[in-house]
């Protein structure tokens with residue numbers, strides 16, 4: 165890919181949720197291919213750790229603590245990136261509450277639960293895209309990447325906010341792609357399946373997931389969960405000019421998980437509300 169359409173040399177890429185999991189993995193992959201990276205999320209220590217990893221890989225790194233549900237903070241992320249890095253080539257809206265939504269009976273879900281789930285997983289992506297849209301439109305060039313989930317293409321018992329928000333992310337991608345095409349801004353969506361990012365989760369969650377890992381494999385036709393760098397490579401393709409004719413697309417990386425619907429290998433565990441942790 166060196167020097168060709170696949171290189172990221174000189175590109176400035178902003179990643180929300182960049183301190184852990186897929187965000188960190190994308191940051192490392194993109195930095196290895198020549199990009200400078202801006203990292204945004206709420207907790208500073210994981211962001212700083214990722215920034216150190218980016219610098220080790222030869223990229224510049226900027227940390228901007230940001231809550232994506234707060235428009236003022238998101239606008240500040242874009243302003244600070246422009247003032248310190250000089251430009252933005254790609255914004256990756258990756259922040260999400262992937263495993264924080266503890267299942268509850270529907271009648272116990274509060275307005276606050278609903279708003280939090282939708283705000284982080286859907287509104288945050290819109291705020292990010294809106295914040296950078298005028299800059300991209302004026303510049304007549306831009307690249308937006310959103311991160312949905314296989315859950316955005318199917319239902320799941322008791323997963324109200326996450327599945328609804330991720331379906332919204334899929335269609336937000338399409339609306340943005342059509343709206344911004346005239347400004348030479350392209351917009352695409354990454355759709356991960358089960359990707360092993362458990363090491364970044366709280367300890368109690370890790371324990372449950374270690375017990376469930378064997379059962380979860382049964383969902384995946386290729387027989388194993390994805391690794392974070394699998395998503396890093398999808399991001400690499402979408403950030404590079406190799407994908408410059410692609411807009412409005414969903415890029416599924418799930419070991420075949422969506423090919424057959426929810427119970428991909430004919431097995432679906434019956435997880436009770438009590439023991440369920442998403």
Ligand SMILES: NC(=O)c1ccc[n+]([C@@H]2O[C@H](COP(=O)([O-])OP(=O)(O)OC[C@H]3O[C@@H](n4cnc5c(N)ncnc54)[C@H](OP(=O)(O)O)[C@@H]3O)[C@@H](O)[C@H]2O)c1
Pocket residue numbers: 180181182183184185186187204205206207208210230231232233258259260261262263284311312313314355356357358359360361364
């Ligand atoms: N791993 C999978 O199997 C999988 C599958 C499908 C889709 N996804 C999607 O991939 C993305 C990354 O997930 P992951 O697996 O890497 O999980 P993760 O390690 O928990 O990453 C989520 C990141 O989002 C950030 N975040 C959460 N709330 C935020 C807020 N209000 N403002 C700013 N940042 C916020 C978190 O940082 P702070 O807490 O420090 O803010 C965290 O770094 C998510 O959108 C998720 O839905 C993951």
